[in-house]
Each structure stands twice: as C-alpha cells, then as structure tokens.
Amino acid sequence: SQTIHQWPATLVQPVGSPLSLECTVEGTSNPNLYWYRQAAGRGLQLLFYSVGIGQISSEVPQNLSASRPQDRQFILSSKKLLLSDSGFYLCAWSRQTYNEKLFFGSGTQLSVL
Amino acid sequence: AQKVTQAQTEISVVEKEDVTLDCVYETRDTTYYLFWYKQPPSGELVFLIRRNSFDEQNEISGRYSWNFQKSTSSFNFTITASQVVDSAVYFCALSEFEKTGANNLFFGTGTRLTVIP
Numbered sequence: 001s002q003t004i005h006q007w008p009a010t011l012v013q014p015v016g017s018p019l020s021l022e023c024t025v026e027g028t029s030n031p032n033l034y035w036y037r038q039a040a041g042r043g044l045q046l047l048f049y050s051v052g053i054g055q056i057s058s059e060v061p062q063n064l065s066a067s068r069p070q071d072r073q074f075i076l077s078s079k080k081l082l083l084s085d086s087g088f089y090l091c092a093w094s095r096q097t098y099n100e101k102l103f104f105g106s107g108t109q110l111s112v113l
Numbered sequence: 114a115q116k117v118t119q120a121q122t123e124i125s126v127v128e129k130e131d132v133t134l135d136c137v138y139e140t141r142d143t144t145y146y147l148f149w150y151k152q153p154p155s156g157e158l159v160f161l162i163r164r165n166s167f168d169e170q171n172e173i174s175g176r177y178s179w180n181f182q183k184s185t186s187s188f189n190f191t192i193t194a195s196q197v198v199d200s201a202v203y204f205c206a207l208s209e210f211e212k213t214g215a216n217n218l219f220f221g222t223g224t225r226l227t228v229i230p
Contacts, residue, residue, distance in 0.1 A: 043222035
C-alpha cells in the first residue's frame with residue numbers, strides 16, 4: 001500500500017532563517033506531488049505541484065521554492081523565512097490520471113517568530 | 114476561475130443530531146470533480162468522496178450522504194446521527210479537467226464541526 005511521510009511535525013524558526021521540509025511517498029511510482037499551505041482560519045492554498053522529477057509548477061509567487069530531486073521526494077524550501085510563512089504545510093500525492101483524489105501527509109506546523 | 118464557498122465557518126450540534134454542511138462551487142468547465150475531505154485534530158486530511166460532474170446521483174455511505182445539485186452548483190454533505198468522532202474540519206474541493214497532468218484541487222475555507230456529547 002502507498003504511504004506518504006512528511007517531517008518534521010512541528011517547527012519553530014526565527015525570521016530570516018532557512019527552511020527545508022521533506023516529503024516522501026512509498027508504494028507507488030511517478031506520482032504527482034503537491035505542497036499546500038493552510039493558514040490559520042483559512043482554507044488550503046496550493047503552493048507547488050510536480051508531475052515529474054525536476055518539474056515544478058508554482059501557483060503562488062512567494063518566498064518559498066520547491067524541488068523534486070527524486071521520483072518520490074518533494075522538498076519545500078526557503079532561504080529566509082518571513083513571519084507570513086507561518087502556517088500548516090501539507091504534502092500530498094496523486095496518481096497521474098485526471099481528477100484523481102489526493103492523499104495527504106500528516107502536515108508540518110511551522111511557526112516563524 | 115474556479116471557486117468553492119463553504120459559508121458555514123463553524124457548526125455545533127448535540128450528539129445524535131443530523132447536520133448538513135453546505136458547499137457551493139463555481140466553474141466554467143462542463144467536466145469537473147467535487148471532493149469532500151475531513152481534517153480531524155491530528156491535521157491529516159482524510160478523503161471522503163469524489164463525484165464527477167456527470168453523476169448527479171446522491172450517495173450514501175453509512176451515516177454520511179452527499180447531495181449533488183448541478184442546477185444550484187451545490188454539493189452538500191449530511192451526517193446523520195452525529196457522533197463525537199465526527200468533530201473535525203470538513204473541506205469541499207473542486208478539480209477541473211486538467212491538461213497538464215496535475216490534479217489541482219481548489220479548496221473551500223472549511224467548516225469546523227463540533228459534536229457535543
């Protein structure tokens with residue numbers, strides 16, 4: 001069966017520090033991968049998605065970047081965190097067919113202070 | 114542009130009551146999919162249902178049921194005989210036919226359901 005791992009679960013970082021969140025998927029190959037952010041009291045906002053290694057699409061211009069160095073690995077990064085980067089970050093994967101459901105990881109609660 | 118509206122921010126019900134969560138969507142596509150996800154306190158989103166735009170049959174799964182009405186662009190979710198374990202944030206989402214191969218879901222802002230024992 002397929003599983004998705006996301007870490008760390010919680011993270012407290014000072015403003016201006018770098019960020020690296022990692023997500024890996026097991027039990028499937030060639031998945032679509034996604035990063036969503038959930039700000040307090042708001043819905044989920046799609047940040048990045050990837051349909052293959054090295055292929056990254058950004059939905060919202062921001063202080064963050066994403067990379068996909070391996071087929072089942074998706075990394076969310078920042079060189080310098082802002083206060084506004086605080087939120088709950090969720091990684092997800094789906095099969096590469098249209099309108100498939102997404103499977104989500106357990107999320108990372110990021111607090112930038 | 115696509116849009117999903119969940120007008121109910123928070124709902125509280127007493128255990129065993131029925132509750133309906135509303136979802137209204139906007140899209141220009143004739144082919145699209147609608148989803149409901151549950152986010153319990155642990156944070157992980159749990160898939161509940163996917164429905165395509167050509168299937169307007171209502172669906173029932175145990176205590177859960179969904180009412181899809183294309184005429185009013187709504188996809189409402191009803192929990193019958195609610196239980197404390199149903200307490201969570203529920204998200205409605207829309208996915209349009211996507212030529213890039215991605216499956217980008219556009220989420221509503223969610224409805225927080227609290228079931229009081």
